[in-house]
Amino acid sequence: AEELMIQSEKLSIAGQLAAGIAHEIRNPITAIKGFIQLMKSGVSEKKMYYDIITSEIERIEVILNELLILAKPQVVQLERKDIRVLLAQVTTLLETQAIINNVQIITEFDSSIPHIQCDENQLKQVCINFIKNAIEAMPSGGTLVIQLTSKANNTLLLRFIDQGCGIPAHILYKLGQPFYTTKENGTGLGFMVSKRIIENHHGEVTVFSKENIGTTIEVSFPIVQD
Numbered sequence: 461a462e463e464l465m466i467q468s469e470k471l472s473i474a475g476q477l478a479a480g481i482a483h484e485i486r487n488p489i490t491a492i493k494g495f496i497q498l499m500k501s502g503v504s505e506k507k508m509y510y511d512i513i514t515s516e517i518e519r520i521e522v523i524l525n526e527l528l529i530l531a532k533p534q535v536v537q538l539e540r541k542d543i544r545v546l547l548a549q550v551t552t553l554l555e556t557q558a559i560i561n562n563v564q565i566i567t568e569f570d571s572s573i574p575h576i577q578c579d580e581n582q583l584k585q586v587c588i589n590f591i592k593n594a595i596e597a598m599p600s601g602g603t604l605v606i607q608l609t610s611k612a613n614n615t616l617l618l619r620f621i622d623q624g625c626g627i628p629a630h631i632l633y634k635l636g637q638p639f640y641t642t643k644e645n646g647t648g649l650g651f652m653v654s655k656r657i658i659e660n661h662h663g664e665v666t667v668f669s670k671e672n673i674g675t676t677i678e679v680s681f682p683i684v685q686d
């Protein structure tokens with residue numbers, strides 16, 4: 461009975477996804493079609509229409525890129541990596557975005573951090589998603605602390621602690637549902653994709669949040685001894 465339930469839950473997630481994709485992609489496509497028709501009718505502001513069409517196509521690309529991560533084979537390419545190196549690369553990548561948004565990124569790493577088995581690119585994707593969400597949650601700036609600690613029970617804890625808008629308790633469950641977003645240009649896919657990747661690494665993600673105080677995203681990974 462339990463297996464059956466899991467099966468039907470999977471179907472409903474697939475159904476949710478399909479409905480979401482259809483909806484999310486239909487909007488920009490409708491817009492593109494409309495502007496092409498306008499251009500055909502010989503209006504003069506063609507330049508502006510090209511720009512709108514390009515940005516609508518870019519939106520479809522963003523959505524498809526996130527979905528493709530989900531569609532990729534579930535088998536991850538695991539290699540032993542120092543997650544500190546990976547985090548340094550990711551924060552360098554996002555430094556400009558942080559500075560523009562008045563966000564200071566502080567890293568607090570324990571002196572001894574064991575390597576973990578991971579798919580480097582996928583894990584980078586996860587960190588990028590969480591850091592971007594943290595920056596976007598602090599529209600008037602603030603501090604993002606990225607913490608790495610290892611626990612005695614063979615787990616590695618990675619925390620992203622922001623001082624952002626927070627998430628109301630009654631909304632928390634929506635995080636990770638496809639297409640749930642509160643942002644004008646959000647896709648509502650980043651968290652779901654990240655959660656999936658973490659689970660593929662046998663890890664877990666927990667969200668602690670307080671409205672107007674901030675959010676902590678805590679990711680735990682098993683440490684495999686060799």
Ligand code: ADP
Pocket residue numbers: 589593594597622624625626627635636640641642643645646647648649650651652675
């Ligand atoms: P997107 O960023 O495209 O909206 P995500 O799946 O990354 O999609 O996040 C879904 C929603 O969860 C966001 O729109 C936001 O409302 C909420 N959220 C995620 N991370 C945070 C955070 N650190 N602080 C506040 N809200 C967050």
Ligand code: MG
Pocket residue numbers: 589592593650651
């Ligand atoms: Mg996001």
